[in-house]
Amino acid sequence: MEVIALSESKPKPKVQKEVVPMPKQKPEVRRRNFNEVALGYTEEQAIAEANRCLQCPKPQCVQGCPVEICISAFIKSICEGKYDEAIGEIKKKNALPAICGRVCPQEEQCQKFCVLGKVGDPVSIGRLERFVADWERARGIKVSANASPTGRKVAVIGAGPAGLAIAADLAKLGHQVVVFEALHLPGGVLVYGIPEFRLPKSIVQAEVDYIKRLGVEVKLGYLVGRTYTIPELLKKEGFGAVFVGTGAGLPQFMGVPGENLGGIYSANEFLIRVNLMKAYAFPAYDTPIRIGRHVVVIGGGNVAMDSARSALRLGAEEVCIVYRRSREELPARKEEIENAEEEGITCKFLAAPTRFVGDDKGWVRQMECICMELGAPDESGRRRPVPVKGSEFVMDVDTVVVAIGRTPNPIIQRTTEGLEVTKWGTIVADENGKTSLEGVYAGGDIVTGEATVISAMGAGKKAAKAIHEYLMKK
Amino acid sequence: MYKIIAKKELAPKTKLFEVYAPEIAEKAKPGQFIILVIGEKGERIPFNIAGYDQKKGTITFVFDEVGKTTKQLGVLKQGEYIENITGPLGNPSEIKKFGKVLCVAGGVMIAPMLLQVQALRNAGNIVTTVIGAMFRDLLFFEEEMKALSHKLYVATDDGSKGYKGLGFLKEIIEKEKFDRCIAMGPVVMMKNVSEITKPFSIATVVTLTPIMVDGMGMCGVCRVTVGGKMKFACVDGPEFDGHSVDFDELIKRQRLFLPEERLSSLLWERLGGYSTVGK
Numbered sequence: 001m002e003v004i005a006l007s008e009s010k011p012k013p014k015v016q017k018e019v020v021p022m023p024k025q026k027p028e029v030r031r032r033n034f035n036e037v038a039l040g041y042t043e044e045q046a047i048a049e050a051n052r053c054l055q056c057p058k059p060q061c062v063q064g065c066p067v068e069i070c071i072s073a074f075i076k077s078i079c080e081g082k083y084d085e086a087i088g089e090i091k092k093k094n095a096l097p098a099i100c101g102r103v104c105p106q107e108e109q110c111q112k113f114c115v116l117g118k119v120g121d122p123v124s125i126g127r128l129e130r131f132v133a134d135w136e137r138a139r140g141i142k143v144s145a146n147a148s149p150t151g152r153k154v155a156v157i158g159a160g161p162a163g164l165a166i167a168a169d170l171a172k173l174g175h176q177v178v179v180f181e182a183l184h185l186p187g188g189v190l191v192y193g194i195p196e197f198r199l200p201k202s203i204v205q206a207e208v209d210y211i212k213r214l215g216v217e218v219k220l221g222y223l224v225g226r227t228y229t230i231p232e233l234l235k236k237e238g239f240g241a242v243f244v245g246t247g248a249g250l251p252q253f254m255g256v257p258g259e260n261l262g263g264i265y266s267a268n269e270f271l272i273r274v275n276l277m278k279a280y281a282f283p284a285y286d287t288p289i290r291i292g293r294h295v296v297v298i299g300g301g302n303v304a305m306d307s308a309r310s311a312l313r314l315g316a317e318e319v320c321i322v323y324r325r326s327r328e329e330l331p332a333r334k335e336e337i338e339n340a341e342e343e344g345i346t347c348k349f350l351a352a353p354t355r356f357v358g359d360d361k362g363w364v365r366q367m368e369c370i371c372m373e374l375g376a377p378d379e380s381g382r383r384r385p386v387p388v389k390g391s392e393f394v395m396d397v398d399t400v401v402v403a404i405g406r407t408p409n410p411i412i413q414r415t416t417e418g419l420e421v422t423k424w425g426t427i428v429a430d431e432n433g434k435t436s437l438e439g440v441y442a443g444g445d446i447v448t449g450e451a452t453v454i455s456a457m458g459a460g461k462k463a464a465k466a467i468h469e470y471l472m473k474k
Numbered sequence: 475m476y477k478i479i480a481k482k483e484l485a486p487k488t489k490l491f492e493v494y495a496p497e498i499a500e501k502a503k504p505g506q507f508i509i510l511v512i513g514e515k516g517e518r519i520p521f522n523i524a525g526y527d528q529k530k531g532t533i534t535f536v537f538d539e540v541g542k543t544t545k546q547l548g549v550l551k552q553g554e555y556i557e558n559i560t561g562p563l564g565n566p567s568e569i570k571k572f573g574k575v576l577c578v579a580g581g582v583m584i585a586p587m588l589l590q591v592q593a594l595r596n597a598g599n600i601v602t603t604v605i606g607a608m609f610r611d612l613l614f615f616e617e618e619m620k621a622l623s624h625k626l627y628v629a630t631d632d633g634s635k636g637y638k639g640l641g642f643l644k645e646i647i648e649k650e651k652f653d654r655c656i657a658m659g660p661v662v663m664m665k666n667v668s669e670i671t672k673p674f675s676i677a678t679v680v681t682l683t684p685i686m687v688d689g690m691g692m693c694g695v696c697r698v699t700v701g702g703k704m705k706f707a708c709v710d711g712p713e714f715d716g717h718s719v720d721f722d723e724l725i726k727r728q729r730l731f732l733p734e735e736r737l738s739s740l741l742w743e744r745l746g747g748y749s750t751v752g753k
Contacts, residue, residue: 223561226561227501266693272688282734283741361726
């Protein structure tokens with residue numbers, strides 16, 4: 001009989017309080033190129049960071065993960081150098097790890113619950129996820145066999161995060177899945193919204209290819225509602241269920257005079273030109289973009305940061321973010337704000353535009369703003385900005401990007417009779433994505449309003465379970 | 475990939491494409507448009523639908539070779555492919571029995587007007603059609619329009635065929651008392667027609683074709699001011715009340731990327747055409 005004396009067990013190495021830093025392109029270099037900013041961990045760095053994980057008996061991190069990845073298990077595999085096992089563990093729950101490792105707000109999710117975070121830096125779960133996903137992609141992504149075919153067909157509307165997640169899950173369960181994407185490229189916000197320097201499009205392409213290899217068919221340039229409607233998909237085209245993941249793709253404007261002048265873009269237009277259409281490579285690519293010397297971006301979210309940093313990379317002399325609240329209320333990820341400021345982007349807080357003035361050719365030249373002060377909290381819990389009388393000031397501008405939020409795409413709602421919709425235009429769905437119509441499920445921004453990539457994927461996964469149960473009972 | 479089934483030259487630099495796109499053909503209605511991407515590096519560019527044939531599974535559109543993409547399209551041959559076509563987009567036209575309808579079409583928009591005239595005729599309207607162009611050689615579909623319309627007038631900017639300019643419209647309006655006017659063509663033409671019909675209080679519908687990118691409500695570049703309100707031509711239109719549209723703003727917005735469009739076109743011509751796929 002083997003007896004292990006306590007004194008013989010190896011003393012565990014001391015855990016570093018500080019996170020292993022991620023190598024990044026230097027700010028003075030990256031501010032003029034579209035290459036990825038964060039370069040990813042090396043193997044040594046990944047192992048060092050993975051070893052910071054305490055392997056808690058009852059891990060807290062998992063409760064912060066919208067798709068419930070068994071985080072401690074995949075980190076343990078990294079410690080042991082078993083990267084294939086690590087990626088296998090992640091892929092049980094998440095079909096798009098290279099994307100999530102880059103764009104999930106981990107500080108608000110898994111890492112928020114990490115015990116180490118109470119005394120030092122939490123384990124950088126996102127960077128580790130990215131590391132193993134990149135490791136796998138470099139070696140060729142493996143595809144495991146799907147369950148045997150069920151003979152059921154599911155239509156997924158929108159090839160964004162929610163749609164791709166549900167398509168992967170349903171395909172693995174043996175259903176025949178067709179994704180209908182309105183744009184000419186798949187990925188939704190991952191290709192039209194998030195810039196190349198934060199999420200290289202080759203990575204989105206690789207993740208989409210993986211989903212296609214699971215047997216999912218992706219139809220591009222297919223706008224459901226204008227071509228087939230949902231009732232037609234269910235009744236005529238033989239789909240047993242439909243999932244709506246059409247996102248929050250409509251731009252909001254401020255409604256101030258002069259907003260239709262040249263040089264004023266919605267963030268969506270600006271980012272679609274730059275990301276989806278690759279206007280930064282004009283004229284090698286056909287879609288142009290015009291960037292001025294003095295760029296202002298209105299808004300304080302991630303989309304505003306993405307727009308500001310893109311403008312800088314397109315050659316703007318100065319880029320200023322104008323936000324109506326103060327620094328504390330900025331909704332963007334802290335990491336993105338830091339990145340933007342490192343690159344030389346400035347912020348003007350507590351100000352909002354009141355009108356734009358143009359030249360005789362119809363191009364914007366000046367922006368008049370009014371100063372704000374913070375009043376009582378509004379329904380969102382944040383203090384409401386209140387204009388200060390007589391505080392107007394003028395800025396010289398030649399490019400303006402309006403990044404004040406996006407609203408749900410209305411085409412499905414308008415063309416699907418009986419589908420219950422809220423006053424904000426979002427689709428009413430329960431926690432499993434079930435809508436007011438039988439066989440019709442929805443999830444992501446089209447249900448919640450503008451949120452995150454991973455919450456949309458989480459909604460897709462929940463709906464996958466519900467659709468599977470529904471179809472197998474039918 | 476969308477196969478070009480037939481290609482016709484209607485006038486110098488004006489081409490008609492018939493493309494195999496059965497799912498679009500099944501749903502297309504007069505007044506709607508498509509967005510096309512010619513290849514990997516191509517832009518998204520809208521074209522008004524000029525015809526559809528559900529039996530053959532085809533749609534038709536007509537374009538002038540004025541910019542890089544349209545020049546590039548122009549060299550594609552029958553049997554070749556267009557990478558992506560999305561549609562039908564936009565709201566269909568309101569087609570019903572209005573009574574006496576005046577249809578005024580200019581340039582390349584004569585093509586989608588043929589579809590309107592046909593639909594209006596089928597709905598029991600008395601249709602008077604006016605087709606116009608800069609000069610006589612640019613006119614097309616005269617015979618087709620003549621066959622479908624109760625009356626046809628022809629006009630050119632330089633007077634090389636038919637009436638010179640659109641001044642004569644006032645006379646025929648005074649004589650005929652129209653219930654509705656449909657104008658499709660260059661913005662300046664639609665503006666002029668709207669100004670002519672306004673004193674007569676003839677409901678005038680114009681089809682707007684501002685710059686578009688996605689064409690489904692996402693980018694807002696096609697925003698136009700109609701009756702003092704911001705509208706997106708792609709999802710709220712493309713048809714609007716001609717008496718409420720801010721045409722001057724639209725003209726400025728259409729010219730936003732003119733220097734870039736010229737550069738792109740110049741490069742294309744001087745390099746003798748280049749591939750939009752790969753380097």
